[in-house]
Amino acid sequence: MPGGVCLICGKISKKLLSVVKSQLRVLTTPGWLLGVKASLFRCALISSLFKGDTDMSEARKWRAKKRFLFSVFPLCVFVVFMCVVSWGYRVLQQRVIDNSAVIILNRVSEVAEEFRSALNHLNNKYSDVSCTPDTVRQLKNDLWKYEFIREIGISHHGLMTCTSSGAVLPPVQVPVPQVVTQIGTGLMFNNASLLGKGIATDVITRGDIVLFVSPMMMETMDRNVREHGLMLSLVQEETGKVIRQSGTLPVGRLYDRLGLKRHVYGIERCGPKGSMCVRISAVLNDVTDLPAWGLVALVSTGLGVGLAASYLLFFYRRRRVSMDVRLKRAIRNENFSLVYQPIVRTITGEIVGFEALIRWRDSLLGDVSPDIFIPLAEQTGQAQAITRIVTKMALREISETLKKHNLFVSINVIPDDIRDVTFIDYLSELVNVVGLSPHQVVLEITERANASTEDVDVGMRVLRNRGFNIAIDDFGTGYSNISWLTSNNYDKIKIDKFITDAIGTDSINNKTLMNLIVLLREIEKDIVFEGVEHLYQVHFISREIPKAFSQGWYFYRPLDKTMAASVVASH
Numbered sequence: 001m002p003g004g005v006c007l008i009c010g011k012i013s014k015k016l017l018s019v020v021k022s023q024l025r026v027l028t029t030p031g032w033l034l035g036v037k038a039s040l041f042r043c044a045l046i047s048s049l050f051k052g053d054t055d056m057s058e059a060r061k062w063r064a065k066k067r068f069l070f071s072v073f074p075l076c077v078f079v080v081f082m083c084v085v086s087w088g089y090r091v092l093q094q095r096v097i098d099n100s101a102v103i104i105l106n107r108v109s110e111v112a113e114e115f116r117s118a119l120n121h122l123n124n125k126y127s128d129v130s131c132t133p134d135t136v137r138q139l140k141n142d143l144w145k146y147e148f149i150r151e152i153g154i155s156h157h158g159l160m161t162c163t164s165s166g167a168v169l170p171p172v173q174v175p176v177p178q179v180v181t182q183i184g185t186g187l188m189f190n191n192a193s194l195l196g197k198g199i200a201t202d203v204i205t206r207g208d209i210v211l212f213v214s215p216m217m218m219e220t221m222d223r224n225v226r227e228h229g230l231m232l233s234l235v236q237e238e239t240g241k242v243i244r245q246s247g248t249l250p251v252g253r254l255y256d257r258l259g260l261k262r263h264v265y266g267i268e269r270c271g272p273k274g275s276m277c278v279r280i281s282a283v284l285n286d287v288t289d290l291p292a293w294g295l296v297a298l299v300s301t302g303l304g305v306g307l308a309a310s311y312l313l314f315f316y317r318r319r320r321v322s323m324d325v326r327l328k329r330a331i332r333n334e335n336f337s338l339v340y341q342p343i344v345r346t347i348t349g350e351i352v353g354f355e356a357l358i359r360w361r362d363s364l365l366g367d368v369s370p371d372i373f374i375p376l377a378e379q380t381g382q383a384q385a386i387t388r389i390v391t392k393m394a395l396r397e398i399s400e401t402l403k404k405h406n407l408f409v410s411i412n413v414i415p416d417d418i419r420d421v422t423f424i425d426y427l428s429e430l431v432n433v434v435g436l437s438p439h440q441v442v443l444e445i446t447e448r449a450n451a452s453t454e455d456v457d458v459g460m461r462v463l464r465n466r467g468f469n470i471a472i473d474d475f476g477t478g479y480s481n482i483s484w485l486t487s488n489n490y491d492k493i494k495i496d497k498f499i500t501d502a503i504g505t506d507s508i509n510n511k512t513l514m515n516l517i518v519l520l521r522e523i524e525k526d527i528v529f530e531g532v533e534h535l536y537q538v539h540f541i542s543r544e545i546p547k548a549f550s551q552g553w554y555f556y557r558p559l560d561k562t563m564a565a566s567v568v569a570s571h
């Protein structure tokens, strides 16, 4: 997406740049126009990072890339790093808060359940009883059963006459509760009038029963909440009104200083319908709340990661770019050589043809394997140029030997070559000029390439109609093996070295090989085993498919043109 935006920006910039350039020629140049020109040029240059831009010189592009890699890129990595760390920090805090909240909420649920069952039980037991010593003794006994209740009282018509400590004389008026839930439970917080003697406590009432909540219970709960930096609120479910709160939310350094609102994370659990909800809230810190040393360590790590990523990308790009640039130059100067590896009849060892293999020796990079530069050439759209160079060189260097001994030469091509009518014409013309018969030229197309598209099929048919042969290369490495076998658009099939390597082994590939042998015996095409290195492989191939051909170090390594001519002559 940024690449796409940049491409569009780049295109517009280049257009504007040309307009500005033309204006510069006719106007006396004001300073601001020079500034605009410089900015547009920079933008066009950056856009060329995302596509092959032929207008910019390689060196300029590389300089722009370097500037980008060591300015914008590390900053982007730094920002991403900080975002990821912030996000991770937040997730971690949520986990910790969730764990503490679950413990507290479970405790609150236990307490609520105890009050609920006490109110039900005691209301049934003590409705309309008078405050006799026996009643007081029974209340005392009942009190022992409850962990969170400190005192039980009995009231008649709003007057508390009896408690588990004894008769209340004179009876005390039970005040109107501060909150009444839908199921008729009344709550009073910090009530100091009922027990007298300067004791303030939370009171719960329903029917004739008055329960005095143990202050220790609330104290323990508050301490728990404070320790975890949380805030516990009792909320009325229907109205959402907060009726009791313990603990406070900690202040955040930067946010509060700047007066920004902080993100409060909350978990709520409600009792049976119409009762109370308990909410646990916490402020989620972010990296700005870290102590100064933590912030410094984090920023340094982020910058370090950004720079490390820049360096890695720089070295990777430098290697790629330099190889890319040098390959372009090598193609322009046709700075390659060819070697020819003989292909032989397996049973007799007689040479029947050669495969032309490209070699590139760069003054800086040394010998670069075709396995490296051919895929690079394919990615950068230079592979077709290579095919033309190889075709021209091979036919010029080896046609005399081919004609003299009626041999063929195999040339590696890519699907784009087969699709390209101009290449087919070019090849026909060359073959004509050097006086070869088209059947002495084999075009190898790798099975890994997704070559089964319609236009490739058409190209293959055209080539075969003109007398050229088509070989399916590296058979066994792709995923369209069977479809290739059943198509009739080729003349030879080259079995990849990894299948040949399975000969005489106990591997899974050996099973593939044995199944393949059954299929290959039925096929009326030339079969070439690649990478034949050992005598037992030769014996196996000769026994299983006597008509098969072989190519490999057991017979010959790739040879230069002079050696290739002399081995055929000496045979």
Ligand SMILES: Nc1nc2c(ncn2[C@@H]2O[C@@H]3COP(=O)(O)O[C@H]4[C@@H](O)[C@H](n5cnc6c(=O)[nH]c(N)nc65)O[C@@H]4COP(=O)(O)O[C@H]3[C@H]2O)c(=O)[nH]1
Pocket: 341, 356, 357, 358, 369, 370, 371, 374, 386, 387, 390, 412, 413, 414, 444, 446, 473, 474, 530, 531, 532, 533, 551, 552, 553, 554, 558
């Ligand atoms: N270990 C071992 N290796 C053996 C043996 N016999 C042959 N080889 C190597 O196996 C490769 C066979 O070529 P390929 O399958 O077409 O695979 C080729 C082909 O896909 C590509 N390539 C080479 N030349 C060209 C070219 O001119 N054009 C294109 N498009 N691709 C080429 O590069 C690949 C590698 O080429 P090379 O490095 O020349 O490697 C060659 C050859 O040197 C053996 O007994 N043992």
